Amino acid sequence: MHRRVGGPPRRRSGAVAQPSIEGDGSIGVADAMRPRSRADRMTIRSSAVTGSGAAPEWKVNGSERSKVAGAWLTLWRSRELIGFFALRDVRVRYKQATLGVLWVLLQPIATVAIFTVVFSRLARIGSEGVPYPLFALVGMVVWSYFSAATVRGSEVLVSNTQLVTKVSFPRIAAPAAAMLPPLVDTAVALALVVVLLFYYGVNPGWQLLAAPVWLLLVVLTSFGTALWLSALNVRYRDVQHAIGPLMQIWLFASPVAYPASLLNGWPAMVYAVNPMAGLLGIARWSVLGTPWPGWPAAISLVTLLTVLGTGLAYFTRAERSFADVI
């Protein structure tokens, strides 16, 4: 258990060696009373020092700002931590929910059913040539991921206050890790999409190969938004209350239940400032073979990169004071 240091038994003044029952049931002498002498320690210490190779670099904690460019490097270096954080959340989530997978499917199915009645049957909104339930489901799957990941990401620092104030881990790992667990739900929901593709006999074609690309773009959109919201949430808890309504409005401002092609000309361009507008168009093009969204997609990409870039900048600037203000 412990490495014993040799030398003559010597009792600390005033201390009495107390017998204690150790973990293995044997009777031993209390550790703190174990005989040792300063001289023994010194020899061991020097040998340990010589064994430890070249001197590592200085790590500086000063009053100046850290660089934004370093954030990507930090992310890469903390990939294992991100993995463990994500794994923790997935395990905790599914540990005691026996109907886990069913819950994941229930939400998009219910929403799609409502959308089908309201938007397709009552409002007679078009669905770009594919069956409306399939059209809405693809939109809902993408949206559900974005919404879940963004909400999770925005709360992740505040819900881990203990960690932030007591442990020095790369802060950016927390919102980054929050992006991963909702992917499990997305995978399950995508399986449902595949079933419906066969049911309706829709053949997506070669564009399906682009799926990893738009998925990554959706993840990055969530990440950029979560960087902003999580850092703001540390300072202003109002974010927690605002996020629910924000996501509601954002859902209906995005082409989830209706096609973006309802708009034409410059309104379509303005509409595409919402990054989810372009991404939903790309996702449907890839999975359902609907028309390519065109220029609006490019505008959405520009917004996405802006949100991500500014999010990183704000987060790196704010993270220095997280422990002080959280």
Added chain:
Amino acid sequence: MDVVQFDAVSKRYTIGQRLNARESLNAAAARLLRGGAPVDGELWSLRDVSFTLGSGQSLGIVGRNGAGKSTILKILAGITAPTSGMSRTRGRVAALLEVGTGFHPELTGRENIYLNGAILGMSRQDIRSRFAQIVDFSGVERFLDTPVKRYSSGMYLRLAFAVAAHLEPDVLVVDEILAVGDAEFQRKCIGRLEEAEEEGRALIFVSHDLETLGTLCPRSLWLECGAVRELGETPNILRSYLASGLPLAPRSTASHAAVAAVRDVRVVADQMDADQMDANPVLMRSDRLRIEVDLEVTDPVPGLDLAITLTTAGGTRVLDELVSDSGAGRLNRGALRATLVVPPLLNVGEFAVGVWLGTSYEEFIDEPAVATFSLHGSDQNRPERVLTLNLPIAVDRRDD
């Protein structure tokens, strides 16, 4: 080779900022000690603190609540940034500011070892290679696949400390972690810290257990209101720190009843007269204590009796001595002084002196805490025991 350079570090908290409970309490305490409100809504938690530490050296930090001890550790660990100045560390820094941060109750012991290791900066490979050691140290191998929410608090702490203790950092930063857990656990922790020192790691240690601090750290830093009061050999620092006057209250409220009134209660070391007491109010565990209760009896009821009690901070009544039990004196009319001498058998800690006055039928005064005092010195790593009698235990070979 230096592994820590703390160079003119200052840290300011703005009062307007939302502070966590601990921090704002620290702040409040510091304000109280400094006397007066902070200027311009600012609070300097640290002011111009400098020190260096070579590899294999260790430094203890002492100071009252709010002196800035935790802030130093947080800056060292990189949890918070200094307002001015610079903290430089070489190699891996592991900070144990709290045992068990980042444990998740729903996850098993095994899962938590990996998660916590990763949070503390270990790679998966590091953790895997030390897994056996960690499990061995914690002694929870039978429960590795049980969620930690089903662990006893002792097992939980052991596992949490085990992970942190096997980080193998170059600089180990340890805050008051020994305040939790039982004596056995504390001994184990201290043993592990000693091992870390032996392995050539630099140690920065904050504790209110001055005895342990003394054994672990030959050098200490005394912080007062965020500034370095003294930096030097631990025994010297501890002596002046203790002598600087601890917040003990040997006197307190008087109690009145129809028949008698308690005027004053004092706790002093025996062989110490009143002048000395004011100059040096530190009571040591090894002191013979004299508890003096000044009272005035206005109406000598027949059978009037007085009891002096001692209660620990934990609520255990250690002593309850009646005047009539020893037949030492009687409570007549007039100003009286009751003196109880307690031999050095109490452990370190906080104690309350209580006074009871009454007869077999009536109770006039029952004040369990008319005064409090602290005993300092070594608890010999056994904080749980109330009495230190040093009774011998005979260990013989059994022949059966």
